[in-house]
Amino acid sequence: MLHLPARRPLSRREALCRMGSGFGMLSFASLVGESLAKADTAPVQGVPSARIPNFKPKAKHVIFLFMNGGASQIDTFDYKPMLEKYDGQPLPGAIPDHERKTGNLMRSPFTFKKYGKSGIEVSEVFPHVGECVDDMCLIRSMYTDIPNHEPSLLMMNVGHIQPGRPSMGSWLTYGLGTENRNLPGFVVLCPEVPTTVGPPLWNSAFLPPVYQGTFISDNVRDKKFDPEKLIPNIRNDRFDLKQQKSELDLLGKLDRLQMDRERADDPQLDATLQSMETAYRMQTEAPDVFDVRKESEATIKLYGEGSTARGCLTAARLIERGVRMVQVYYAKGDPWDHHFDIELHRKTGKDSDQPFAALIKDLKSRGLFDETLIVCGSEFGRTPVVEVGSGFMGGAVHNGRDHNPHGFTVWLAGGGVKGGMTYGATDDFGWKTVDKPVHVHDLHATILYLMGIDHTKLTYRYSGRDFRLTDVAGNVIHDIIG
């Protein structure tokens, strides 16, 4: 590498202005050009105001398993015996207006069983996950604001009911940088595009675009799975790496000639060169990490088949290589949205159960479980009462449930969270949260806390005020932290 003339120290202001505001960029700048191997988290250099992490992190990575559409808490993780007793009877108290009409209470068609030492009940939808319950913390008192998919998906992902705020993964990479600059810091996996709402769920909004989630559409129906097709321009069809290297050598030579000639002391110019070298290495690293076929047969078997299995395994591989956050969506649209027939949870559950459990087990065997926080949930839960008035003729199968923002379950595992515990509770029918309510903002605050971030301090000045993931709310749930 050419020796560049000594430079004046870069003022913070200029650095931010030049390189895209945010101290994450500085840590990135200091990392560009590191070896292909996983580099340690870069310290934040020369930025006095940045004290991220605010305290010792319990977790370094987040994997968010998203059962988009709205998994039913009362048919999975929130057992309600009273629902059986009062099956067919009206729900006591008023039901606020819904998108659709709802009828009387409906028992869960699924049987529940106690698992593990903790004896927490999990339904037959999640038998494998049930086996892991001693590693999990079930928050049974989640609530959110709006019973529609779009606003609630946004709330769960960006902390606000309308598009235009940075997603949680963007905030995390903005605050913490990433550990491997050969890969994007925040990766979003879904077998098809789009999920409902789509890109605004992983957008960096007003944060610099570098913090945006990289969406990878891993289409399971495409039998010719090609990991090289996942990242745009990751592959060169015409030239091999050797030829490319000689091109890059020439480019380096010409760029340096220019810098010399202009006596340019501009970090921008230097950075593109280094970025080019990172890109060069990414060509081999990125397809490799997405190629789950490289895992052992035993591991592949552990996860089972299907896109969720592939997503979960890819997530483990990405985390292993230092990616900050991975989000795994079940499928496009709202696949858990079972208005007509809650029995369909069998199908979505079957696709998810084994991979979710496998992820816990696999991260343990890779020694990554303690530093990786797994979060699993939906944008909201479902009503304990049956939905009527929907379906194809204004009344079809009377066996489905409507959206329920008032009470649902999210579970966490690893990353410093206590295992084998439940936190909070809904009422006797699983309708509304009654004990230790946890708003989505509180969940976000807790996730940030586990990552070593005080959610009130991770801010970004935009449009004249400081924004943060939790808006003006959010309380860390200390009781679930080990």
Added chain:
Amino acid sequence: MKHAFVFVLAVISAYAQVPEPDFFENKVRPILAENCYDCHTTAEMGGLRVDSRERLLQGGKSGPAVMPGDPDKSLLIQAIRQTGDLKMPKGGKLKPAEIQTLTDWVKMGAPWPEARAAAVQSSPVKAITPEQRAFWSFQPLKDPAVPAVKEKSWAKTNIDHFVLAKLEAKSLKPVGPADRRALIRRVTLDLTGLPPTPEEVDAFVSDKSPNAYEKVVDRLLASPRYGERWGRHWLDVVRYAEDDVRGLDPKDRGYMPFQGAYAYRDWVIQAFNNDLSYDRFIKAQLAGDLLDGQFRDKAVAGTAMLGQGPWWWDQAEPVQGRADERNERIDVVTRGMLGLTVACARCHDHKYDPISQKDYYSLAAVFLNTTYHEYPATSPAEMAVWEKQQKVIDEKEEALDDFMEKQSDLYSEMLAQKTSKYLTAAWQVTGEPKKTVAEAAVDQKVDPEMLERWIKFLAKPPKHYSYLRDWQDMVKNGGTLEQAQFLADDFQNLVLALAVEAEALKEENDIIKAKAGVRKKPRRDSYPNEFETNDQFCPGCDLELKTMPIERTNLYLDVFKADQESENDQKPDPGLLSLQGWALERHFSAEVAEHVAALRAEIDALKKAQVPYPFLHGVGDTKSMQTMHVNVRGNPHTPGDPVPERFLAVLSPPDPKPFSNGSGRLELADAIVASPIAARVIVNRVWKWHFGSGIVDTPDNFGKMGDPPSDPELLDYLATSFVKNGMSVKKLHREILLSSVYRLSTESSPENAEKDGANRLYWRANRQRLDAEAIRDSLLFVSGSLDLKKTGGPSTDFADDNFRRTVYCKISRYRLDNFLQVFDYPNPSFTAEQRFTTNVPLQRLYFMNSTFVYEQAETFAKRVNDEANDTARIQKAYRILFGRAPSEAEMKAGIEFLEAHPEAPGEQVAGQPSTAWKEYARVLLSSNEFEFVN
């Protein structure tokens, strides 16, 4: 009776004088708010509002809701007791204690402590303090005297005097001027987004006339390429895009397109090219529809700035959604045009700037009375053509749908008549005879594929009905042919009866829907202003439709409509006898198949031939004007004090007059362009787009939390000069571009860097990376592929063979093109004050591996291939790309690379560039010198 009335009034006023505010605020209002406000405030379901006493007494369609003092006669109490036909709240019942509270309250005469309520609800407007008013950006424009400087020869223009005075005060010395090659490249890319041609460079370098540079500036300002570049800057401010995210899109796309969005983009480009004065430019965008005759026609396209903004459609509960839309308009207008973050005052007074919540809602009032409106974009003749074409397309598509539906119905009817035969055949397969499907199909003269479906259907474990149990038992117990035929006939009768019953029910339900005004088929395209009530949000959702008993319904659906156990919950698989797609079409006779194919071909051809979308997505005033109320804590469900339409208090004289003309948009526009801050904001934007940094480096925040101006006198000088020059943006450019400060080189100076590392005082030029559009356009330009003829009109996709300028490519809020994303294009849902410049490996991958770059490199290599030898080719390449000759070292590096990669024997095609040349060309296109402007 008259006496009784007087008596009641007396009681009311007695209570009104001695209200029970705590009882009302703590007990009564919460019940109303929790249970009734959703439908009975702004939504006014049934014509009733329950958020004021007045409206409760006035009541809704069914009459007064409250008879003060008489709960039993009060509809409100009857409804919540649920003793009569009217049962409220919908879908539930209040707790007995709550019913009692409301009953007691009505008995008390329904006291409503108005004065107290208002005080509780809206925070009092704090008077703007003299210190706040004295904040620099609210001041009238000063016309500062041009300061004296020591280095008089350097300071060519007034701007230079201001800049140099500041530099000299800090003992900084401007670096030398940029050389002519660098300067023409800079100014050409700056004004047009394209590099200069080698001829233009040479002409400028050899032009010895004193006004050589001036001529270049004037030539560029007159070029149509100028509007394509500078119009694009403005499109960032107004968050231009051509669609909205919409999860409930009736066509399942996930977004709603604005088909004619490009008309606004083209209007903006034209406005810049024509140097439309900034005040008119702003007025057109806020209120083009309200201008007088001759201006109106040209200006109405500007209103798409508001009309094409993000709409939430049916994405949110209507009251909230509409409030969020108003918030969005306030945000883009105030940040974009006034440099003030007024949207911060939505829930409370602004924390830093003297902007009250009342100010916010006074602007919200303007947008409350403004609605989406489509205007013709072209001649009536062309519009008529489009509409006629669209009508034909709609008709043909509907005809095709109907035809297919009819075919499907006919077929399922026919199949239903053969139910018995299919069951018998199925028995032959699954029962005793153990025939193959093919044999059984031949035996019973049925279709083997359909028979397979029946066999699967009959074997399904009964879940939603018990009708198949007998059949399944019979098969399991080895039933006889006779038994099978008996049950088969029985089942056929059931299936046919279901079909008849369903048809009758459908007719009944259609009548119910028609009476309620609900369309039989949902409309395919709605307008954003059509989601004001819950009923528009979900049409017909509240209707009680008739159904068959549940088991019969389920069997009917399974057989005729949709598989009830389908794993595809979004769009269930078709029912047993309901054939769709290829399953249906394979049964078509040659004639029917031909008919369908012809219809499809016709529709495709019609779509291709359709003229471009002839409507503008603008705004207009609502038909009737509504009163805006402060939303307490920003919640649109808790209206507080009414507010008039008016401008921000801090920018108005004391006691500002409310707007009086319709929505007040035109008055708002007048007030904006007349305010000094607006002039400061636009000149600062233009400055920042030229220099890379602003005098105020937060162009959309001129408030207390924004960046203070690095040179307030210069800013005011520019703004004053701008106003004097009739708000001509081109004159502003000219003044800036002809200054010495614009012509500085990018070289550094250790002494200056020590004192002003960020170059806030402009002692040198900032090296800037090309933005996304300039990168793509420059690649096309140097290769010679750029198509400068196809300008304007419908937007095109980012395809490798799309050679139009990037400004004419599609911009989606739903899914932004990957290229734009990678090169820091801003989020098109929000006004953007600047482009970030990031440096991520994905950008390098684009240069390394994208087919687009490779193809442009190849075309570029062809462009220089005619030269005699590699040396000459390299020289030509450098001239085209960088406007200069290569250095010796550069030439050597190039030659060495080409020699080191000889073409494989037999690969070289005569007259075509070698592979190494294509690679070499790509290296040059990937270089910093190409991507950055000095």
